Amino acid sequence: xxxPDVALAPPRPGPLPSLVxxxxxxxxxxxxxxxxxxxxxxxxxxxxxxxxxxxxxxxAIYEGSGQAxxxxxxxxEMIAYLLLxxxxxxxxxxxxxxxxxxxxxxxxxxxxxxxxxxxxLGYLLSSRVAHKVAYITMSFLPYAGLFYLCRGYFDxxxxxxxxxxxxxxxxxxxxxxxxxxxxxGMVGFWFLEVTSxxxxxxxxxxxxxxxxxPLDLLPQPWSGLLKVLxxxxxxYFPAVVFQGKVRGTELLLHLALELFWAVAFAVLARxxxxxxxxxxxxxxx
Amino acid sequence: xxxxxxxxxxxxxxxxxxKEGLLGALxxxxxxxxxxxxxxxxxxxxxxxxxxxxxxxxxxxxKTTTLKMLSGLIYPTAGDATxxxxxxxxxxxxxxxxxxxxxxxxxxxxxxxxAGDSFQLHREIYSIPRDQFDRTLGELAELLGVEKxxxxxxxxxxxxxxxxxxxxxxxxxxxxxxxxxEPTIGLDVVAQAAIQKCLRDYHASRGVTMLLTSHYMxxxxxxxxxxxxxxxxxxVYDGPLAGIVERFGESKLVRLxxxxxxxxxxxxxxxxxxxxLEGPFADVRIERSRIAGALADVxxxxxxxxxxxxxxxxxxxxxxxxxxxxxxxxxA
Amino acid sequence: xxxxxARYARMMGGLARYTLAREMAFRGNFLVKVSVExxxxxxxxxxxxxxxxxxSTIAGWSEPDYFFFVGCFFAxxxxxxxxxxxxxxxxxxxxxxxxLDFLLLKPIDEQFLISCRKIDWGTAPNxxxxxxxMAVALVQKxxxxxxxxxxxxxxxxxxGVAIAYSFMMMLTSVSVWMVRNQSLMEMWWLFSxxxxxxREIFSGRGAEMLGRFxxxxxxxxxxxxxxxDVMVRVLDPGxxxxxxxxxxxxxxxxxxxxxxxxxxYRSASx
Numbered sequence: 001x002x003x004p005d006v007a008l009a010p011p012r013p014g015p016l017p018s019l020v021x022x023x024x025x026x027x028x029x030x031x032x033x034x035x036x037x038x039x040x041x042x043x044x045x046x047x048x049x050x051x052x053x054x055x056x057x058x059x060a061i062y063e064g065s066g067q068a069x070x071x072x073x074x075x076x077e078m079i080a081y082l083l084l085x086x087x088x089x090x091x092x093x094x095x096x097x098x099x100x101x102x103x104x105x106x107x108x109x110x111x112x113x114x115x116x117x118x119x120x121l122g123y124l125l126s127s128r129v130a131h132k133v134a135y136i137t138m139s140f141l142p143y144a145g146l147f148y149l150c151r152g153y154f155d156x157x158x159x160x161x162x163x164x165x166x167x168x169x170x171x172x173x174x175x176x177x178x179x180x181x182x183x184x185g186m187v188g189f190w191f192l193e194v195t196s197x198x199x200x201x202x203x204x205x206x207x208x209x210x211x212x213x214p215l216d217l218l219p220q221p222w223s224g225l226l227k228v229l230x231x232x233x234x235x236y237f238p239a240v241v242f243q244g245k246v247r248g249t250e251l252l253l254h255l256a257l258e259l260f261w262a263v264a265f266a267v268l269a270r271x272x273x274x275x276x277x278x279x280x281x282x283x284x285x
Numbered sequence: 286x287x288x289x290x291x292x293x294x295x296x297x298x299x300x301x302x303x304k305e306g307l308l309g310a311l312x313x314x315x316x317x318x319x320x321x322x323x324x325x326x327x328x329x330x331x332x333x334x335x336x337x338x339x340x341x342x343x344x345x346x347x348k349t350t351t352l353k354m355l356s357g358l359i360y361p362t363a364g365d366a367t368x369x370x371x372x373x374x375x376x377x378x379x380x381x382x383x384x385x386x387x388x389x390x391x392x393x394x395x396x397x398x399x400a401g402d403s404f405q406l407h408r409e410i411y412s413i414p415r416d417q418f419d420r421t422l423g424e425l426a427e428l429l430g431v432e433k434x435x436x437x438x439x440x441x442x443x444x445x446x447x448x449x450x451x452x453x454x455x456x457x458x459x460x461x462x463x464x465x466x467e468p469t470i471g472l473d474v475v476a477q478a479a480i481q482k483c484l485r486d487y488h489a490s491r492g493v494t495m496l497l498t499s500h501y502m503x504x505x506x507x508x509x510x511x512x513x514x515x516x517x518x519x520x521v522y523d524g525p526l527a528g529i530v531e532r533f534g535e536s537k538l539v540r541l542x543x544x545x546x547x548x549x550x551x552x553x554x555x556x557x558x559x560x561x562l563e564g565p566f567a568d569v570r571i572e573r574s575r576i577a578g579a580l581a582d583v584x585x586x587x588x589x590x591x592x593x594x595x596x597x598x599x600x601x602x603x604x605x606x607x608x609x610x611x612x613x614x615x616x617a
Numbered sequence: 618x619x620x621x622x623a624r625y626a627r628m629m630g631g632l633a634r635y636t637l638a639r640e641m642a643f644r645g646n647f648l649v650k651v652s653v654e655x656x657x658x659x660x661x662x663x664x665x666x667x668x669x670x671x672x673s674t675i676a677g678w679s680e681p682d683y684f685f686f687v688g689c690f691f692a693x694x695x696x697x698x699x700x701x702x703x704x705x706x707x708x709x710x711x712x713x714x715x716x717l718d719f720l721l722l723k724p725i726d727e728q729f730l731i732s733c734r735k736i737d738w739g740t741a742p743n744x745x746x747x748x749x750x751m752a753v754a755l756v757q758k759x760x761x762x763x764x765x766x767x768x769x770x771x772x773x774x775x776x777g778v779a780i781a782y783s784f785m786m787m788l789t790s791v792s793v794w795m796v797r798n799q800s801l802m803e804m805w806w807l808f809s810x811x812x813x814x815x816r817e818i819f820s821g822r823g824a825e826m827l828g829r830f831x832x833x834x835x836x837x838x839x840x841x842x843x844x845x846d847v848m849v850r851v852l853d854p855g856x857x858x859x860x861x862x863x864x865x866x867x868x869x870x871x872x873x874x875x876x877x878x879x880x881x882y883r884s885a886s887x
Contacts, residue, residue: 042804043803043804046807049808049810049811050807050810052827053810053813056814056824057675057818060675060676060820061668061672062672064672064673064675064676065673191646199653200652200653212660212664213667219667219670353718353884357721357722358721358884359882359884378725380724381722381723382724385722388718391715391716393716393719395635397642398635398638405631405635406631410628410723410725411723
């Protein structure tokens with residue numbers, strides 16, 4: 001805590017001091033998160049409601065159809081899939097990120113990133129990781145309980161290698177989600193009120209990421225098309241990896257593609273940020 | 286019959302004690318410790334109709350908290366207050382129609398709309414008759430020199446212009462009591478003077494009662510005859526502005542001009558603290574009780590061309606009052 | 618009384634005008650918003666078309682009945698979003714920054730000013746979209762006109778809006794105690810997932826209890842179920858009476874709750 005290495009850091013710090021700086025931001029954000037426990041609790045409880053209603057809805061659908069399999073998923077697999085997409089979304093969803101960036105632009109608080117030796121994207125990334133770590137730690141028990149209760153929908157754990165692929169796909173889902181939303185937020189440099197654009201994207205993403213239903217249920221060509229787009233990596237892909245529906249070379253190929261999209265969105269976000277800043281300073285803030 | 290009466294008004298906050306570091310934050314999830322903070326600790330005062338009173342105190346003394354209780358924004362922990370015969374925190378419409386609160390650090394006008402639109406909305410909310418509305422708006426806009434700006438989006442106005450608009454918004458419904466929290470904060474001297482003039486004129490024509498907090502003694506000197514000083518939630522002075530200097534200003538500035546060159550510094554320092562010594566001029570700060578003796582002494586020894594005795598600047602006195610209160614508080 | 622109502626109606630009109638003026642200053646965004654809602658409706662329809670391609674009923678609801686339900690939910694939710702959601706969503710921020718001060722100073726009902734001060738015109742067309750979906754569903758069903766059902770629908774629809782509003786007000790009030798209540802928008806989205814599906818999906822052990830809980834204890838399930846039910850399925854007078862009673866009670870409770878919450882408002886400085 002005490003060594004003032006941040007204050008003493010040269011104007012253009014090397015990688016290590018800046019890492020220390022972002023680690024500190026991470027800690028502060030984490031501590032801040034923990035203090036809002038009632039917010040946390042209520043939020044966590046509410047987060048389970050859609051899970052319950054979705055499970056019930058799908059049970060009613062399978063009962064109504066009288067069939068064992070829909071789109072290659074039986075009822076158990078379907079529920080398992082929908083539960084797993086919640087894990088995917090836990091990593092890939094970024095509530096408030098794009099809106100926050102837009103607000104900083106609109107209200108001019110963005111200036112502090114221009115004045116302080118602090119990079120907006122780096123700052124947001126480290127505080128977001130903190131949020132996620134806090135959120136995932138806090139929801140670990142409730143989620144473990146939920147999955148335990150729902151263990152009947154699963155056929156045990158996948159093998160270690162598959163598990164590893166699942167974890168990698170989740171981490172990449174976080175990166176894809178973060179830079180994707182950050183890119184959307186950067187649109188705030190051009191549109192004063194970006195919240196609506198954000199809403200379009202979130203709405204569409206809900207469907208095309210496979211959060212609402214497995215993409216395989218859709219008729220062709222839709223299902224094939226959506227599997228080419230990057231959005232499936234934010235919900236569909238990690239879930240089917242866990243379920244062992246993607247294996248071998250196909251799995252490797254998709255992991256590589258996921259990495260590609262992560263990098264692509266990172267580059268996009270940064271490019272938009274630079275262009276936006278230029279525009280921002282031209283306006284005089 | 287006083288227009289504002291405050292008795293034993295107290296506000297205590299329960300503040301969550303955040304613990305150091307990550308472990309502390311984790312522990313705080315399960316067990317929390319709170320500390321009671323007395324923002325206002327039982328103050329009493331009353332204000333007569335038409336008075337203009339300055340409410341002074343260092344940051345965190347409880348001025349704003351008191352103003353907010355008087356506006357009915359927050360509930361007191363204990364004590365009573367009546368303003369215009371109403372208990373403020375009941376927030377009756379009849380009360381809210383008759384007073385206004387202006388906060389220099391906040392803005393209530395719609396950011397993206399011209400101020401004129403916000404004024405119209407005010408008219409609806411306060412049910413102000415149209416002719417009265419038009420007349421008041423015209424007068425105030427002229428008084429503040431912002432007639433041409435009411436059609437411009439508020440976000441495009443300068444800080445001073447915005448503050449003038451805020452003031453207009455607060456005065457449109459003709460409040461009988463005006464509470465002002467740092468109305469001139471951050472403004473340049475010209476804008477400050479304009480706001481002061483507007484308030485003075487408004488007071489002269491409407492006889493409004495005003496209670497104002499400010500860190501600018503210029504505001505206080507320009508507007509108020511009476512001063513209430515609070516520190517750490519307790520009232521330490523309530524009386525005329527001049528009285529505060531008499532009571533707390535223990536020394537005066539004595540400016541001497543000698544016939545010849547001023548005497549040596551060592552000699553002058555016997556009387557008090559020397560702040561200037563050049564050519565025939567010497568400025569010395571002398572304790573009040575010793576001024577007469579010191580002057581007699583100087584006249585005995587030297588020939589003087591001119592003498593003046595001045596009160597220390599108000600700012601200095603106030604700073605001293607705050608400092609003493611702080612020391613007393615720390616000691617207790 | 619009449620004068621009071623007239624005054625609030627006038628004020629509502631004024632607020633509506635100013636928000637429209639503001640919205641028109643950002644016309645592009647307005648259009649985007651409307652298209653988002655169209656998109657969302659499209660997604661809902663697509664989702665249920667996909668599902669109904671594989672089944673003929675969901676929890677006893679046929680395809681046209683179900684689409685009527687979806688339209689009804691869409692209309693109620695649209696109304697809630699138009700009138701209240703944006704305002705309630707901003708409440709936490711008003712508390713955090715202390716800007717709530719100005720709303721409390723006005724000589725006008727606090728709850729009215731806080732929950733109705735801005736109208737979100739972008740979601741207003743939802744009411745129309747929901748109505749169109751309901752109309753299409755009725756035509757597909759071959760529904761015959763029945764004034765009794767329509768009257769019951771209108772009443773329970775209004776009650777549904779009132780109940781949903783009350784729950785939203787309570788969620789909103791909580792942010793006085795939990796400063797920086799992340800986003801009401803998100804909370805509402807999660808909570809209203811209970812309103813999105815027919816009550817009949819709560820079947821089987823456990824779920825049935827939960828269904829009763831959300832019908833009689835925390836009666837949020839009444840919101841879109843009862844109006845849809847009375848229109849296309851059973852017209853149950855008992856349920857209508859219960860819904861009206863719940864609407865009145867929840868309005869009262871939420872108002873009390875809101876006022877209790879306001880007492881804890883601290884009015885942050887600067």
